[in-house]
Every structure is written in C-alpha cells, then in structure tokens.
Amino acid sequence: MTLTCATQADGENLVDGLAAEGPAAAPRSNGELVFKAPWEGRAFGLALTLVDRGLFTLADLQAELIIAIAEWEALGQSNEEYEYYECWLVALERLVDRSTAVGLSDIDQRSEQYVARPHGHDHDHAHDHDHGH
Amino acid sequence: MTAQPHSGGRASAPIRTEALEALLTEKGLVNAGALDGLINRFVNDVGPMNGARVVARAWVDADFRERLLDDGTAAVGEFGFSGPQGEHIVVVPNDDKQHNVVVCTLCSCYPWPLLGLPPDWYKDPAYRSRIVREPRLVLSEMGLDLEDDINITVWDSSAENR
Known part of the structure; x- marks a missing residue:
C-alpha cells in the first residue's frame, strides 16, 4: 500500500511535530524520576561502563540481576520496600568481583572507611581520595 | 568476610556505590566524566x-x-x-x-x-x-x-x- 504525498507530508508533520515540552509533549520520563537518588544512576552507569569495556556482557548482568532479585524475593520481606537498584548493586558487585581486580572485600573495606568518615565530610565523586592509609 | 547481600549488615547502597566507583576509577576502569555523560544520556535523551x-x-x-x-x-x-x-x-x-x-x-x-x-x-x-x-x-x-x-x-x- 502506498500513501499519497499529502498523507505522507501530514504524517511527517505529525511525527516530527511531537512537542518536546508542554501539555502535548511526548512522555519523557514515565512521570517519575529516572533515578530516585544519585547513587542509582551511578550504579547503573558503572555497570554499563564495564559492559562497554567488555569486562562482562549485558547478558551476564541480566543473569546476576535475576539471581539477586530472586534472593530478595525469597527473603519474603514483605514489610521492606522493594528496591530494584539494591538488587542491581548486589549483581554488579558480584560481577566486578569475578571480572575485575576489585574484590568484594575491597568494596567492604572501602565502604567501612567511608562510613567512618567524620560527619560533614564534603565528598565529591569526581575527586581522588587519600584517606591516609 | 563479606557482609551478606540484602541484609542490614552491609554499608548502605549509596556508600557501597561510592566505594565501588572509587575503586574502579583507581583501577582505570571508570572515568567520572564519561560516567556523567552516560548517565545524562539515559536521564535526558532516551525515554x-x-x-x-x-x-x-x-x-x-x-x-x-x-x-x-x-x-x-x-x-x-x-x-x-x-x-x-x-x-x-x-x-x-x-x-x-x-x-x-x-x-x-x-x-x-x-x-x-x-x-x-x-x-x-x-x-x-x-x-x-x-x-x-x-x-x-x-x-x-x-x-x-x-x-x-x-x-x-x-x-x-x-x-x-x-
């Protein structure tokens, strides 16, 4: 089936005319924040960066995520709010442990150091840190 | 020993993510600027x-x-x-x-x-x-x-x- 030129032109306008903003705007973010907290975005981005670098595949990540989600569900903590990115992080840590020189114990140790930081420590992700070991 | 995942024994997710990013950056596997760009792309350009x-x-x-x-x-x-x-x-x-x-x-x-x-x-x-x-x-x-x-x-x- 062939469309007439007029219809095609109208169609062009319809598709290209989807406004970026305003009441007629195409939905951008499902009406909610893409990431509820900055760390969710970092955890997401870290995983994709390592996939890009070929350290593991998206399929590996998906398989670990399925396991982490199944573990969470098996705990039956119906009183605890489900946090998808907590599961994402569990999966990512295991893949990092398996695929890079960074191990789970390294992550534990560094996390403990950060927990022990003096209150009000102004931390910037972009900075290198010397925690004085 | 490694703390059990999904349990209260671990540092919070934001802390662990920060630790993970720092460690991966130190190993040269992650670059903060590139990571920012990737995240921004998903926040702003796809949907x-x-x-x-x-x-x-x-x-x-x-x-x-x-x-x-x-x-x-x-x-x-x-x-x-x-x-x-x-x-x-x-x-x-x-x-x-x-x-x-x-x-x-x-x-x-x-x-x-x-x-x-x-x-x-x-x-x-x-x-x-x-x-x-x-x-x-x-x-x-x-x-x-x-x-x-x-x-x-x-x-x-x-x-x-x-």
Whole structure:
C-alpha cells in the first residue's frame, strides 16, 4: 500500500511535530524520576561502563540481576520496600568481583572507611581520595 | 568476610556505590566524566518519547507499520534507536479485539533505547506476578478498563529471550 504525498507530508508533520515540552509533549520520563537518588544512576552507569569495556556482557548482568532479585524475593520481606537498584548493586558487585581486580572485600573495606568518615565530610565523586592509609 | 547481600549488615547502597566507583576509577576502569555523560544520556535523551515517535510513524505509514511488525529491531533502528537492551525488539499490535501487555517476570528487562529505563511500577514484584495471573484487573487498577470481549495476551520478555 502506498500513501499519497499529502498523507505522507501530514504524517511527517505529525511525527516530527511531537512537542518536546508542554501539555502535548511526548512522555519523557514515565512521570517519575529516572533515578530516585544519585547513587542509582551511578550504579547503573558503572555497570554499563564495564559492559562497554567488555569486562562482562549485558547478558551476564541480566543473569546476576535475576539471581539477586530472586534472593530478595525469597527473603519474603514483605514489610521492606522493594528496591530494584539494591538488587542491581548486589549483581554488579558480584560481577566486578569475578571480572575485575576489585574484590568484594575491597568494596567492604572501602565502604567501612567511608562510613567512618567524620560527619560533614564534603565528598565529591569526581575527586581522588587519600584517606591516609 | 563479606557482609551478606540484602541484609542490614552491609554499608548502605549509596556508600557501597561510592566505594565501588572509587575503586574502579583507581583501577582505570571508570572515568567520572564519561560516567556523567552516560548517565545524562539515559536521564535526558532516551525515554518513552522515542517509542511514541515509532508508534506515530506506524499510524501514518503503512509500509513502515509492516516493517515494524515484521522486524521490530530493524524498523526501530531506522530511527537510530538502538543499543543495550534494544537488540531484540518485537512489536505486537493492539486492536479492537486484542490487547497486549508486556512484563519481565524475572529481571524487569526493558527496551531502553525505545522507552528509557523502566518505571518503578514495572519493576515492582506485585506487577510482575499479578499481571500474569489477573491482567484485566491489574490494567483496570492502572486506569485501563477493557471490555470483556477484548482478548488480553501477556508477553513475558524474560521467557521470550530464553
């Protein structure tokens, strides 16, 4: 089936005319924040960066995520709010442990150091840190 | 010893993520600027508006609609929407007698290049289990009341992939 030129032109306008903003705007973010907290975005981005670098595949990540989600569900903590990115992080840590020189114990140790930081420590992700070991 | 995942024995997720990023950066595997760029791309440049453009095109271009239903990945690729989680796009049409619902029962996988990252309700355990058992009721609760003579097919994307 062939469309007439007029219809095609109208169609062009319809598709290209989807406004970026305003009441007629195409939905951008499902009406909610893409990431509820900055760390969710970092955890997401870290995983994709390592996939890009070929350290593991998206399929590996998906398989670990399925396991982490199944573990969470098996705990039956119906009183605890489900946090998808907590599961994402569990999966990512295991893949990092398996695929890079960074191990789970390294992550534990560094996390403990950060927990022990003096209150009000102004931390910037972009900075290198010397925690004085 | 490693703290048990999913337990209160671990540092909080924000702290662990920060530690992970620092360690990976020190190993030269992650660059903060590149990471910022990647995250911004997902926050600002991909989302349901991409899928909306594809559907709108299918409404007005019968040839495209045919290509879209025949090979979703290729047709969506005509828009440049490709990349992670966009490798196997299958498009199913709704009509007066048929409504299609998609769920990933296992991991909330989602066509990122086309719809962005999944919204919370899509990842929710309740949606993932209930939409399979009682799709008409769940859709109704979400504001979509379908007549009884409309057939509902539930597609499990995790099952489709395996």
